[in-house]
Amino acid sequence: MGIAPMTRWEGAPKQMDPRYIAPNAKSMIVMGFRIARGSLRGVEEGTLYTTYPSMGYAALNQIYAPMTLWNLTNFLEDEGHETVAMLNANGGEAINPVTGNFRDGWSVPVGDEKPHPDVLVHFRLAAFLAGLGEIGYSKVFLTPQFGPRQRFALCLTDAELEPDPIFEGKICDRCMLCAKHCPTGAISTTETVKVTVAGHELEWAKLNPLACEAGIQGGHDNELNPFLKEYPRRYGYGRAIGGASGCIRACMDHLEKKGVLQNKFSSPFRTERPWKLDHSQPRPPTDDVRENYIETGRIEDADAYITYNKRDNYGTDKDAKAPNPLID
């Protein structure tokens, strides 16, 4: 957790300045929620993909962070301080949070001096301003405790709190493993972006956000996606099957092996080369599947799940025109 005075936002573009959300706020409290290393294990092994989107994403953004924010907000309100609790949830911003472009025709300002709703707060810059770490070359936030393994939530409050100093250390060593391991090449190795915040010049790689979107879903050509059918969504994060191959997994492994992170483990995360997938080659069922399922007749079509999903609990097709006597 780190605290920044709101004045550290001085110079921020109006559309991204949280002082327009809470003009009376004096302090911003930013909290980092650790992504458990084990939530990436199944993706690293190529054998279980749900743990990362559920425990590494949704459980933090949708359960743990809001509960903590709720408690903190209650505490501050009991002390008489208005507090705006903010989750890292996207939806209504006038700036597209993926591309960073302004959405023409999306909204109008409600006053001459006001920005267009909704203002988009840059959580990684917020974490930097609160002294939690630095933005790495990959643009993923790195902390001395966990490297790239955390998500953020924050609150703006009119309580005047003692600020934390801005982090002046160096975690990212520009090893470029993030760029090398990103299956879609979303992280440029040659072009960078520079911004100045609170008197500090920050620099990170120029990102191709749409390539990043493809990477999340397993790569441009499904290089990191072993699923042949539409993968079910998990709490809205179901497509995170790329498992942040470069920007989190490669980076984390590198920083852990360098010994620069405070969270130490008894065994290394990666002990062999990351697996590769070649969709042009046929992959016959394993011996286990052949012996225990195919030969015993315990086999069904992969679309059975989709067919099941389209039906209600009574087994009736949800799209059917005819009324269902049990529920209509």
Ligand code: SF4
């Ligand atoms: S992989 Fe290397 S270059 Fe990329 S963010 Fe991590 S430390 Fe920096």
